[in-house]
Amino acid sequence: xxxxxxxxxxxxxxxxxxxxxxxxxxxxxxxxxxxxxxxxxxxxxxxxxxxxxxxxxxxxxxxxxxxxxxxxxxxxxxxxxxxxxxxxxxxxxxxxxxxxxxxxxxxxxxxxxxxxxxxxxxxxxxxxxxxxxxxxxxxxxxxxxxxxxxxxxxxxxxxxxxxxxxxxxxxxxxxxxxxxxxxxxxxxxxxxxxxxxxxxxxxxxxxxxxxxxxxxxxxxxxxxxxxxxxxxxxxxxxxxxxxxxxxxxxxxxxxxxxxxxxxxxxxxxxxxxxxxxxxxxxxxxxxxxxxxxxxxxxxxxxxxxxxxxxxxxxxxxxxxx
Numbered sequence: 001x002x003x004x005x006x007x008x009x010x011x012x013x014x015x016x017x018x019x020x021x022x023x024x025x026x027x028x029x030x031x032x033x034x035x036x037x038x039x040x041x042x043x044x045x046x047x048x049x050x051x052x053x054x055x056x057x058x059x060x061x062x063x064x065x066x067x068x069x070x071x072x073x074x075x076x077x078x079x080x081x082x083x084x085x086x087x088x089x090x091x092x093x094x095x096x097x098x099x100x101x102x103x104x105x106x107x108x109x110x111x112x113x114x115x116x117x118x119x120x121x122x123x124x125x126x127x128x129x130x131x132x133x134x135x136x137x138x139x140x141x142x143x144x145x146x147x148x149x150x151x152x153x154x155x156x157x158x159x160x161x162x163x164x165x166x167x168x169x170x171x172x173x174x175x176x177x178x179x180x181x182x183x184x185x186x187x188x189x190x191x192x193x194x195x196x197x198x199x200x201x202x203x204x205x206x207x208x209x210x211x212x213x214x215x216x217x218x219x220x221x222x223x224x225x226x227x228x229x230x231x232x233x234x235x236x237x238x239x240x241x242x243x244x245x246x247x248x249x250x251x252x253x254x255x256x257x258x259x260x261x262x263x264x265x266x267x268x269x270x271x272x273x274x275x276x277x278x279x280x281x282x283x284x285x286x287x288x289x290x291x292x293x294x295x296x297x298x299x300x301x302x303x304x305x306x307x308x309x310x311x312x313x314x315x316x317x318x319x320x321x
Contacts, residue, residue, distance in 0.1 A: 009149045010142060017106040020305055021114055028312035029111040032319070033077060033176055033229075042070050077176060078134040079112040081105045082122040082167055083148070084181035085129065087156030095300045097235040101180045102148050104233065104304050108178055109141045119144070122170075124163035125155040131170055156257075158185040161216045168224050177224065180233045182240075183284055214287055221291035231311070232288050232295040241277055243270065 043056055046066035059067040083101050105121070112119040113136070120134030121144050130151065132144055160181060171177070224230050243264050252259045263269060288295040296311040298304055 006146060006150055010146050013102060013106050013145050013149065014110075014142065017103060018110050020107055021110040025107055025111050025305065025308065025312075028309060028316075029108075030115050032312050032315040033079070033115075033117075043067050044070055077112070077115075077117040078120065078173060079108060079117050079176045079178070080120045080122060080134060080167075080171070081108050081178045081180060082124065082163075084125075084158060084160070084183075085123045085151060085153045086125045086158040097182055097237060097300055100235055100298055100300050100304050102145070104180060104298065104308065105148060105178075106141075106145050107305070107308065109144060113138060113141050120175075121147070122163075122167050123148075123151055123153070124160075124167075125153045126157040126159035126162065127155065128163050128166040129153055129155075134175070160185060161220050164217075164220045164224060168220070168227075171224075171228060174228055176229045176231070178231050178233060180235065182235050183232075184240075214283060218287050218291045221287070221293050225292045230291075230293045232293050233298055234284065234295065235298045235300065237300045243273055245270070 043059055044067065046055065046060075046068050050068050054068040054070070056067050056069050081104075083105055085098075109119045109121075116136065118134035118136050119141060121130070121132040122128060123130035130147065132147065158181075160183065164179070167177070221230060221232075243262075246264045248261060249264050250259055250261050285295070294311070294315070296307050296314075298307050
């Protein structure tokens with residue numbers, strides 16, 4: 001892209017996501033991700049509607065009229081977005097998964113900006129390729145969006161577990177980490193089949209974690225979630241979940257470049273594929289639960305703000321318990 005095209009694309013992302021933040025997201029974000037505490041701000045005269053519990057009786061007695069103490073939320077939150085930039089993120093029937101990831105990331109960046117929080121970013125493939133430390137300010141947010149829309153990964157493969165291990169070493173202070181990926185990797189898909197076939201639980205796997213992609217992912221996610229608030233966002237395209245009947249189709253793996261000819265009209269093939277997808281979905285959901293990580297799905301065909309707001313509402317209900 002030319003510099004002019006980059007500026008136009010960043011501006012387009014800014015306008016669409018900032019409008020959304022101003023209208024729907026920021027308030028939900030603020031109520032779900034609380035600050036580190038409350039600090040005293042000032043004393044002012046009582047106004048109708050103020051909570052009488054905040055009246056400062058010493059100052060009130062001195063001036064012979066009611067005064068209240070005003071407090072301010074102390075935030076200083078760090079919000080990081082880790083985005084899968086591998087080849088499979090370029091898949092999409094109508095909208096690429098990568099496009100939805102950029103929109104969601106930008107919305108989270110502007111939500112952090114609106115709430116005076118620091119925002120940072122990780123981009124990964126089969127290794128961590130880019131790290132942007134968390135900072136405040138609109139200039140910083142726009143720079144991250146610019147890096148997102150222009151980023152060209154060095155690899156098209158995926159290794160989520162290795163990338164998360166690298167990320168955990170860089171997160172020195174407690175942070176909120178949104179992990180955005182389709183979670184499509186050979187290790188995880190192979191592991192989901194063997195795990196469910198064996199009927200074994202994560203706790204029973206013991207030392208096998210280093211050899212099994214899914215167990216290794218659970219172990220790394222659990223270690224991260226002990227120190228940080230981790231939210232997994234799985235992006236998917238409906239045609240990955242159910243292959244349409246189109247006869248003979250040549251498919252290419254976005255990550256390896258391998259090509260394969262499939263007969264999508266074969267009932268047995270379609271049945272086996274659906275069973276594989278069901279096992280994969282169930283294994284991932286179970287993995288997130290075992291790692292004590294909240295998660296939500298993002299369908300590329302659906303406006304991305306809908307699942308985000310559903311997630312915020314679910315979080316608020318959990319906090320209210």
